[in-house]
Amino acid sequence: MNENYNKALSVISHFDIQGECTAIKVNTQGHINTTFVSSFSHEGKTRKYTHQMINKNVFKHPDEVMSNIVKVTTHIQQKVKDLPDAEKRCLHVIPTKDGKSYFLDENGEYWRTYGFIDDVNSFDSFSSLESVRNLGKAIGIFQKQLSDFDGAELYDTIPHFHDMGMRYGQLEAALEKDPLGRAESVKKELDFLFANRERGERIWNDFASGVLPNRVTHNDTKMNNVLFDKDTDEALCVIDLDTIMPGTILFDTGDMIRTACNTGLEDEKDLSKIGFDTSVYEALIGGYLSEAEEFLTEQERNGIKESGRVITQIMAVRFLTDYIAGDVYYHIDYPEHNIVRCRTQLKLIESMDEQWDRF
Ligand code: ADP
Ligand code: GN1
Ligand code: MG
Numbered sequence: 001m002n003e004n005y006n007k008a009l010s011v012i013s014h015f016d017i018q019g020e021c022t023a024i025k026v027n028t029q030g031h032i033n034t035t036f037v038s039s040f041s042h043e044g045k046t047r048k049y050t051h052q053m054i055n056k057n058v059f060k061h062p063d064e065v066m067s068n069i070v071k072v073t074t075h076i077q078q079k080v081k082d083l084p085d086a087e088k089r090c091l092h093v094i095p096t097k098d099g100k101s102y103f104l105d106e107n108g109e110y111w112r113t114y115g116f117i118d119d120v121n122s123f124d125s126f127s128s129l130e131s132v133r134n135l136g137k138a139i140g141i142f143q144k145q146l147s148d149f150d151g152a153e154l155y156d157t158i159p160h161f162h163d164m165g166m167r168y169g170q171l172e173a174a175l176e177k178d179p180l181g182r183a184e185s186v187k188k189e190l191d192f193l194f195a196n197r198e199r200g201e202r203i204w205n206d207f208a209s210g211v212l213p214n215r216v217t218h219n220d221t222k223m224n225n226v227l228f229d230k231d232t233d234e235a236l237c238v239i240d241l242d243t244i245m246p247g248t249i250l251f252d253t254g255d256m257i258r259t260a261c262n263t264g265l266e267d268e269k270d271l272s273k274i275g276f277d278t279s280v281y282e283a284l285i286g287g288y289l290s291e292a293e294e295f296l297t298e299q300e301r302n303g304i305k306e307s308g309r310v311i312t313q314i315m316a317v318r319f320l321t322d323y324i325a326g327d328v329y330y331h332i333d334y335p336e337h338n339i340v341r342c343r344t345q346l347k348l349i350e351s352m353d354e355q356w357d358r359f
Helices: 002-012 062-080 129-145 164-177 183-195 197-208 249-260 278-295 298-325 337-354
Strands: 020-027 034-042 045-053 110-115 215-217 226-229 235-238 245-247
Touching (some): 002 034, 062 129, 129 235, 164 298, 183 197, 215 249
């Protein structure tokens, strides 16, 4: 990280920011990009910025990611411009000094800068039923804001991102190689996942066949990708826009359910702390429907409950794949991190299944 830190210092000077940089901190909350927060002092005022080195292993065309983000944020900024705290309700891309949305450094790394949204919280697990209701509402609002955005203008930044069949294919390919000999130790997890494969593939198949409408979706609506007002708990801003692409709204309901309704953290080692909280689910979906009910089709409405199970399953498949492949995709803090994450997802599904008739 230190190496990247020094790199950040030199890269920041290429962005169109006034004043003098007084501090840089690292943010380790995301699993994908490398994120820094800087403070700048200018004419007696301090302003903060978020700088990110875009993960090129994950996003093969960072320029296309930035093209999507500029279009989408410009669109949303128009929608929120008359609301209080408008500047906190959408990310703002800070251009480079020569007017580009990213800076390409001498090592071929792509960097971007956003205005830092301050006085907000970002949660890794739910804090109150009210905040969860607000999360659901924010995702509904986000989908509505993009309902008149033409998906054909967007690049597919990760093609087939939520294609369960493709994800199982990646798992099989990793098993075939098994570079660290880890497959032997995860038989139980594999048995469960392969037994559930067909059920897990249905949402993608309904999306691909047109049964589910094709809309512009976020595709990574985990709880810490939403910023909450520190004082009012309102969910102000949906961030992490790298995967905005055409999709079904069920990808987004699914990931908010997966992350918000878990009684424990995504990487909790003590599985007794992991469970599906049905009262959180009711609050979350109540908040979501208060915004989204008006535009959902019957198929979408009926798929919401299943979407939480499916997105939890796809994450179990993806974490397990990365564990077997040798931790090549997600940031990890220790060698078992990905299998720990996979197991929490499987425990969450077990808990959903036990209570399936109660929510
Ligand atoms: P990743 O793709 O690695 O998840 P994110 O874009 O989600 O990266 O950023 C990581 C974390 O940084 C977020 O969870 C959030 O806490 C924080 N963050 C990112 N952008 C901003 C911003 N503009 N203002 C405040 N915090 C931010
Ligand atoms: C990644 O970028 P981040 O940490 O918000 C991943 C999501 C997963 C999530 C699991 C581009 O999200 O798909 O659901 O980790 N993003 C990408 O925590 O793969
Ligand atoms: Mg994120």
